Amino acid sequence: MAKIIVVTSGKGGVGKTTTAASFAAGLAMRGHKTVVIDFDVGLRNLDLIMGCERRVVFDFINVISGEANLKQALIRDKRHENLYILAASQTRDKDALNQEGVERTLNKLAEDFDYIICDSPAGIETGAIMAMYYADEALVVTNPEVSSVRDSDRVLGMLSSKTKRAKEGGEPVKEHLVVTRYAPNRVGKGEMLSLDDINDILGIPLLGVIPESEKVLNASNSGMPVAMEENADAGQAYLDLVARFLGENRPMRFTEAKKKFLDRLMGR
Amino acid sequence: MGWLDVFRNNEKKTSAQMAKERLQVVVAHRRTGGGDHPAYFPQLQQDLLAVLRKYVQVGDDAVQMEIEREGDLEVLELNITLPEDARH
Numbered sequence: 001m002a003k004i005i006v007v008t009s010g011k012g013g014v015g016k017t018t019t020a021a022s023f024a025a026g027l028a029m030r031g032h033k034t035v036v037i038d039f040d041v042g043l044r045n046l047d048l049i050m051g052c053e054r055r056v057v058f059d060f061i062n063v064i065s066g067e068a069n070l071k072q073a074l075i076r077d078k079r080h081e082n083l084y085i086l087a088a089s090q091t092r093d094k095d096a097l098n099q100e101g102v103e104r105t106l107n108k109l110a111e112d113f114d115y116i117i118c119d120s121p122a123g124i125e126t127g128a129i130m131a132m133y134y135a136d137e138a139l140v141v142t143n144p145e146v147s148s149v150r151d152s153d154r155v156l157g158m159l160s161s162k163t164k165r166a167k168e169g170g171e172p173v174k175e176h177l178v179v180t181r182y183a184p185n186r187v188g189k190g191e192m193l194s195l196d197d198i199n200d201i202l203g204i205p206l207l208g209v210i211p212e213s214e215k216v217l218n219a220s221n222s223g224m225p226v227a228m229e230e231n232a233d234a235g236q237a238y239l240d241l242v243a244r245f246l247g248e249n250r251p252m253r254f255t256e257a258k259k260k261f262l263d264r265l266m267g268r
Numbered sequence: 269m270g271w272l273d274v275f276r277n278n279e280k281k282t283s284a285q286m287a288k289e290r291l292q293v294v295v296a297h298r299r300t301g302g303g304d305h306p307a308y309f310p311q312l313q314q315d316l317l318a319v320l321r322k323y324v325q326v327g328d329d330a331v332q333m334e335i336e337r338e339g340d341l342e343v344l345e346l347n348i349t350l351p352e353d354a355r356h
Contacts, residue, residue: 103355145287146286146287146290146291149291149295150291150294150295153295187284189282190282190283190284190285191282191283192284193284193287193288193291194284197284197287199286200288200292201288201291201292201295204296
């Protein structure tokens with residue numbers, strides 16, 4: 001039985017697509033057949049982050065409208081045979097997404113895949129609601145910053161009211177917190193919300209912490225999910241996150257500031 | 269805490285503390301309520317607290333509010349907890 005997981009946040013630019021790409025890559029690297037779908041119709045970017053932008057012929061909207069079948073639109077990752085992507089349309093707008101079409105596509109994918117990752121667009125409009133509607137679980141991506149935390153709270157409200165599970169009164173969508181762009185040294189100086197602060201406010205279990213890292217930009221420059229970069233701190237953090245998602249017990253890393261010698265001496 | 273901390277002003281809040289406090293106010297309604305409260309709920313709660321504080325010193329959680337729905341009827345239930353020594 002395939003599991004559908006939405007990667008969402010409300011606010012833009014917090015790392016949804018980066019997280020969706022690395023989460024999907026991490027699951028595939030662990031041997032699970034995984035597809036990641038870009039729901040950001042009109043502003044597609046997942047293909048760039050995954051490095052397959054030149055191989056997109058048909059997209060999600062073509063599949064929904066019947067202009068192409070799934071087999072034609074699914075792009076197989078060149079690095080991992082278990083990993084597939086379904087790109088968003090670049091020329092259409094969000095209204096091209098309709099509920100029956102999304103449901104039909106997800107049901108078809110569920111026959112073949114272990115995990116279906118839905119990369120949500122920013123905002124709380126149609127695209128974002130479509131991305132979360134059929135989800136079994138949700139990764140709520142949050143930066144340690146006021147506007148992002150508030151928007152995440154709003155999205156948590158939507159997960160518990162606007163999704164299929166909420167409407168049909170079943171088991172609620174399982175929520176996971178993913179904190180990205182975390183800078184422990186700034187937290188230490190009292191300049192950034194800590195993990196505990198964010199947890200106090202949002203109150204959902206923490207699945208992973210991704211440190212602020214230049215490796216994320218490097219990886220996106222080259223079209224490689226950062227989880228595939230062996231020596232990247234952020235990539236390691238994503239692989240830990242995936243392991244925790246699969247039920248392993250992994251302590252959080254990259255959450256303590258690296259102390260300089262002088263700072264230790266001064267007790268800072 | 270290092271020995272240099274004695275020279276620092278410990279009264280001043282860090283910006284992260286300010287961020288947390290501000291966030292707690294704006295997201296509090298969802299945490300306390302379950303989500304289907306009217307939009308004016310958090311503001312009403314803050315206003316009631318402010319009025320109360322003209323007369324008694326109370327904590328942030330002194331005013332508890334619930335909406336009960338029975339058929340077409342909506343009942344606003346207010347629960348105000350006064351501190352032990354408030355009677356004097």
